[in-house]
Amino acid sequence: MSLADIKSRIAEAEARAGRAPGSVRLIAVSKVQSEARVEAVLEQGHKSFGENRVQEAEGKWPAFAKRYDDLDLHLIGPLQSNKTRAAMELFGTIQTVDRPKIAKTIARIAQETGSCPDLFIQVDIGDEDQKSGIAVKDTDGFVQQCRDLDLPLLGLMCIPPVDDDPAPHFRRLAELAERNGLDRLSMGMSGDFEVAIAEGATDVRVGSAIFGPRDYG
């Protein structure tokens, strides 16, 4: 697989779903990948990337940002309170807002600095005990809470349970977004992004299918 292959598969999935060409944003998930692999994708003009860990991203992206303009960086991994400020400086989008405490911290820092990344709420769509994300039953209330805090909330994000058919989970996330008046849906990874696009994804997060397998060494 390559960036070009994934882009053409996205274009085909958009067409099959009757979606406008280019309506789905491809976020290339670069966590754990070597700088050489990331650079190869940057050299092809790609701008949107996802990282799981603030600290790892801090070690990698400031240097790239000096050489590549208009990068669009997304935090897609769990956000700890003590990393919130650093995350807000580095990322243009934080997709993993998942609890009132972190929403309040973001609002406080945004007020102080006068700027805030775009935000998505991560939903624990499979109601898995161990998984990050706000519980499905608490999502409507949490959306309202984020709005009351004046946060720039764009959409919802989820990671379905690994062993489940993802389609019903994607559909459920789309329903939650719709009834809360949210436009963006971040769902779908290497194994299921076409399914996600059929269910309305506006942002797909694809790592290994672009970069190759992650080597955790």
Ligand SMILES: *Cc1c(COP(=O)(O)O)cnc(C)c1O
């Ligand atoms: C790692 C990761 C991805 C990408 O996974 P692939 O299967 O390599 O495409 C997408 N989303 C999140 C939240 C991830 O942690």
